[in-house]
Amino acid sequence: MFSRRNLSLKICRIGSRFCTTNLQCSSSEAVQGKATTSYTPPVLRPDFTIPTKLDYRQWFPMHMRVQMMKMEGKLRAMDLIIEVHDARIPITGRNDNFQKSLYSIRPHILVLNKMDLIPLKKYKQQVEDFHYERGIKKIIWTDCKARTKNAMDDLKAAMLEVLTTEPRYNREQKAEYQVMVVGIPNVGKSSLVNALRFSALGIQKKAVAVGARPGMTVRVQNKVRIMDIPPVYMTDTPGVLTPTYRNIHEAMKLALCDLILQTQTNIYYLADYLLYWLNKTRNYSYVKLLNLPDGPSDDIALALKKACIANDWRISARLPGGQVEDRWDIDGAAERFVQLYREGNFHDACLDKDILKQWSM
Numbered sequence: 001m002f003s004r005r006n007l008s009l010k011i012c013r014i015g016s017r018f019c020t021t022n023l024q025c026s027s028s029e030a031v032q033g034k035a036t037t038s039y040t041p042p043v044l045r046p047d048f049t050i051p052t053k054l055d056y057r058q059w060f061p062m063h064m065r066v067q068m069m070k071m072e073g074k075l076r077a078m079d080l081i082i083e084v085h086d087a088r089i090p091i092t093g094r095n096d097n098f099q100k101s102l103y104s105i106r107p108h109i110l111v112l113n114k115m116d117l118i119p120l121k122k123y124k125q126q127v128e129d130f131h132y133e134r135g136i137k138k139i140i141w142t143d144c145k146a147r148t149k150n151a152m153d154d155l156k157a158a159m160l161e162v163l164t165t166e167p168r169y170n171r172e173q174k175a176e177y178q179v180m181v182v183g184i185p186n187v188g189k190s191s192l193v194n195a196l197r198f199s200a201l202g203i204q205k206k207a208v209a210v211g212a213r214p215g216m217t218v219r220v221q222n223k224v225r226i227m228d229i230p231p232v233y234m235t236d237t238p239g240v241l242t243p244t245y246r247n248i249h250e251a252m253k254l255a256l257c258d259l260i261l262q263t264q265t266n267i268y269y270l271a272d273y274l275l276y277w278l279n280k281t282r283n284y285s286y287v288k289l290l291n292l293p294d295g296p297s298d299d300i301a302l303a304l305k306k307a308c309i310a311n312d313w314r315i316s317a318r319l320p321g322g323q324v325e326d327r328w329d330i331d332g333a334a335e336r337f338v339q340l341y342r343e344g345n346f347h348d349a350c351l352d353k354d355i356l357k358q359w360s361m
Contacts, residue, residue, distance in 0.1 A: 039284045042298040048276045050248060050269050067238045072101050074235065077178050079171060080107050080162055082234075084183040084192055086257050087112040087120075087141065090127040091352040093254045095242045098182055106180075107166045108136070109158055113188040115141040115151075117344045126356050138162065144191035152199035156227070163232070176231040178223065185239025186259045193224055193236050200227045253351045258342055271334035272300040274341055281353060285346055290337065304333040 081102050085094055090112055102108070110131060120141065128139050138158050142151040163177045171178075181189045197203050223233040241260075252273040255265045275298065278286055284296045290303070291310040297303045307313065308328035313336075315329045341349060350356075 039287060039295050041282065041284075042279055042296045044279055044298055045276065048248060048252070048273055050272075054266060054269065068097060068101065068240050071180065071182065071237055071240075074180065075102060075105060076170065078106055078180045078235075079166075079168055079177045080109065080159065080179045082109050082111055082159070082179055082181045082192070084111045084113050084181060084187045084189045086187045086259060087115045087118050088257050088349050089253050089351050090123070091130065091355045092250050093184055093241075093259065095182075095184055095240055097240070097242060102180075102182065107162045109138045109140060109155075109162065110136050111140045111142055111155065111192065113142050113144050113192065116143045116146065118350045119348055122348070123350055123353075123356070126360065130356065130359055142188075142192065142195070144188045144195040147195045147198060149199070152195055155196065156200060159232070160230075163230070176233055179226075179232060179234045180237060181234060182237050183239060184241050184254070184259055185261075186257075187239065189239070190236055193226065193234050196226045196234065197224060200232075201225070256338065256341060256351065267331065267334045267338060268300070271304065271337045274338060275300050275303060277351065278346070281348075283346060283348060286337070286340070289340055289345060290333075300334075301330075304330050304337070307333045307337070 081098075083094070083098060083103075112127070124141065131139055140151065140155045140158055142148065142155060159179065163179075168174070181192060183189050223235045226232055226234045239259075241254075251260075252270065254260050255262075255270050256274060275286070278284070279296060279298050286292070287295055290307040292303060292306050293310060294306065297306075305328055308330065311333075313329040313333055314326045315332065316324060316326050318324050340346070
């Protein structure tokens with residue numbers, strides 16, 4: 001596989017205009033679910049594996065324990081914990097330590113954000129039943145970037161019900177209510193704070209910074225007023241992953257959803273896992289999205305090379321001797337493939353459908 005590390009000069013891409021036009025045309029077909037028919041399924045590998053030298057356990061930083069301790073230190077001042085998680089992985093990746101250290105002490109609402117990226121009618125009831133069976137009492141679905149009014153109204157109503165009916169213990173004499181927002185990185189915690197503030201108070205200006213990459217919030221924040229009647233304050237917190245051994249499927253799902261810093265991961269193996277998962281779930285919409293001439297494939301190296309040829313994705317590089325050479329942009333093709341998933345170009349992006357299917361049997 002070609003590696004950019006061999007280049008002595010910055011890579012320039014060729015054929016990007018052709019690529020963009022093609023992907024936009026094919027994307028609408030994939031979202032509507034029209035790109036998965038009339039293909040011969042490829043021969044599937046029995047399971048997904050990666051080279052033993054790639055230690056994905058290093059993707060989960062140990063230093064997050066410090067932030068967890070700070071959250072625990074603020075718990076006495078809190079009336080409610082809101083956990084935000086990515087709706088594309090409604091089961092996978094939730095931090096077990098939150099349950100032990102936070103939810104067992106204070107009331108808890110689970111918010112599944114980015115609901116616009118999955119077919120909600122297909123999964124909503126099944127996901128809720130899965131979590132209700134495990135003791136979660138309230139689940140709200142949101143799209144915080146879009147600040148969907150109905151979702152924000154549902155969340156405000158759920159919060160007020162819990163805040164006004166659950167015991168407050170040491171906080172009975174306090175006039176204001178305090179809410180802590182927790183979750184793993186990049187699931188939309190800060191966006192939720194801003195969306196609630198806008199919905200309840202009409203304030204457009206962001207109270208907390210948001211970004212498209214994990215790790216934008218690096219410490220427990222000061223409280224932000226999000227409601228006037230009754231007075232409710234919300235505290236944003238950094239994303240905290242469980243710093244324990246995880247299986248390869250869980251790690252890859254988190255990375256595909258961009259919940260782990262990309263500098264910690266390997267884009268080629270993410271693309272390979274995406275290909276494996278799409279084939280396993282018989283979703284062949286990637287064939288049209290990548291313009292693959294020969295249909296589905298379970299060979300990522302072959303699929304990326306054919307995508308490069310079909311779309312004329314090349315890189316121009318200056319070699320050590322000064323010679324300039326064009327090569328197929330394999331790494332760029334892998335990045336495009338993964339980005340197609342992250343931007344919601346596949347008609348069903350729920351990565352936990354296998355878990356839900358096994359649970360419902």
